[in-house]
Amino acid sequence: MKDWRYWLAEQRGTLLAFGIFIAMFVIYTTNHPAGFTANVVQTASNKGVLLAFVAMAQTLVVITAGIDLSVGMIFTLTNCLASWLVIGTGIETAFGVVAVLGTGLLCGAINGAIVIYGRLQPIVATIATGAVYFGIALLLRPFPGGSVNEDLADALTGRLFGVVPASLVVLLAVVLVVWVPFSRSVLGRAAYAAGSSETAAYMSGVPIRRGKFAAYALAGLLAAIGGLFLTFFTYTGDAAYASGNAYTLFSIAAVVLGGVSLFGGKGSAIGAIFGALAFRTIGDLLFVFDFDPLWQPLFQGVILLIAVSLGAFALFRVRNRLEWFL
């Protein structure tokens, strides 16, 4: 086989998610009253990148065969924190951004430490830490409020050169600065190896713990970038429980749509980004076809079910029935 075929096989999940998103987005814009304009793209992009950041965060943890149920709460917490700190002069704003991102990193690191060194199951550990993070968010913002440096907010949610949505550019930059180095580093490979077969990875002398720890910590950082952007869009901080939970669950949906295996070891954050964008477009599609927004959860559920079923076809090829349960 030629090299490109292997590349294609590896990227199949990502390409599929890309295809689904493009198809949905084309349907959306062609049926939109305004059509394919910079404005429509900007709005869609601003809505999409929030989930995209959180889905990237989820991807990192899912690759290690774990799951992070606190990403939505880190997203909420950093939103509340940003509504206090990302304000004032340039220096103060910069300091605020660093503090918000540092908080996200710390939250992720705590998750990682508990899961790896405390040997708790990721699902339990992150439900607990998620509740703690939300509790802190609530103390920071008992009621929605606060403010943000509006110049920065407008710059990052506006358009570059009048056409390119700035939020998309930031998303791309984050992919290049966080995801690409991670996925190509020794730590990233350790995270994949640990997710695919922890025993084999251990036997091969792979730094499993450091790889997993880096994945959890970076997940916190990515969720914080999402929280920062939420503040830029809304100009406020809001400790909304339902929204935090929704982001956690949608991030898992986006990850699955993006071809990342929940069993670990397989998939890419880029796939998850397209998964997130596609998942967001479902709501927009309902809007242009004049469906009642009440239909949205139903449609999202159906699309998710279809996507997950595609992955289950491999079970039909199993010859030893005990392998069903592996």
Add this chain to the structure above:
Amino acid sequence: MDGAVPLFRMEGISKRYGGVRALEKAELSVTPGSIHAILGENGAGKSTLIKVMAGVVAPDEGRMILDGNEVNFASPAAANKAGIVCIFQELSLVPELSVADNIVISDPPTRFGMIDRKAQRRIAEEALARAGGADIHPLALVKDLPLSRRQMVEIAKALARKPRILILDEATSALTATDVAKIFEVLKRLREEGLALLYISHRMNEIAELADQCTVFRNGRNVASYAAGSKSDNEVVELMIGREYSHIFPPKPVRAASDAAPVLEARKLSWADRLDNVSLTVGAGEVVGLGGLDGQGQRELLLAFFGVLRGLSGQILIDGRPVAIASPAAARDDRVGMALIPEDRKTEGLMLPMTVRENLSFAALDRLSKAGVIDRAAEQRLIDDMVGLLAIKTAGLDIPVGALSGGNQQKVVIAKWLMRQPRIILLNDPTRGIDVGTKQELYQLMRKLAEAGAAILFYSTDYDELIGCCDKVLVLYDGAVKRELVGAEITERALISSALNIHGENAGPRQGADA
């Protein structure tokens, strides 16, 4: 290789797992530029020995000396760094990563902090070529490769770590003859390059072709070391056996082997590349053993009877009538009446956190319930019977089964199936890891069940058990029945020599035992 300075020595290495003695003051010394074969039966301590060498388990006592300096390996990575690389029997490849990723996994080449894919590709291609697997594409995912190719990748991966001592544990067991020939060339070339190779294999002809030096292990000790070719196959088998025979088995009934009507019969069962035209019959009251080396298809055969395997070819007959068994639920159905005591009681036999009572009645719930409601009184009666029959020692029926000792856990697994009064009982190495007292009780139980008319098919990795318990033993090799031993023919010598397939490919079934 006499007079050569040993590169690596192990002195007085002991290792216990709970009460089981895996290694007892074992000694080994390894010289560069030679191939050293390690021989021994299942459970003789070979695997533990190399795990100690490779830093996977820490020895309880003893010293390891490399280049004249004492060493201790805290992890496989530490052993690798010292130049000791092991190719394990259970593969250590990460399935979702590519071949190249796997080959460099311990120490990937980096550039600006990221993995250098070009360098990685080059290293992988070189290592594959050296390992004789140049036809494997470095970008292929390991999970998509067949087993024999994966083994080549394992070897390439080991070579990429620039080992001084390379350990191969049953490295050829999954390979075809052509692949084996390729690997042998590679190994011989490595020997010329000055590597020390440790070669663990059950295949006597391979050892004869490759080894310079042989060491035989028995019961956790090294019992003999000799230059390859200085002992005959029979002498080697003697060395491997040589242990006292324990009289803990109930007497076997005296009867002609063929007087029982077959209850369970297999005709030309084949499955994937693991079972090859297996035919056998088990009569009522008969205990039939499955022998041979570990992993020659015995487990798959039991799973095939129990309806776990898909795509099985051949026929299974119960009471002379062909049946299709599509699932374990169908196998335990009264028309078949089959029970399987699985090999791993912790995952396939018991639900550890649930109570003894719940575990006991799982398999028989359909018989104990009317319209979906469990008849508590009937359940209690049956459970009392079983606890009495098997003498299960438990502080109560409502404690988690995980709190029981290994032997009592195994009794619960067996009792659970006996509650259905099965006519056909398949046992998959049921005495592994349990104490001698419980073993003895199980042997007696097995005989009692047979006397009550059950047909028993019994796989064991312990040759003593096969000799002591079975009326007939089928020895499997490469998924096929190599030999059938009946009554007095079942001796340790006959079992081992047929398990090693020493008599060559044309040793037909029912040849007279040579003991």
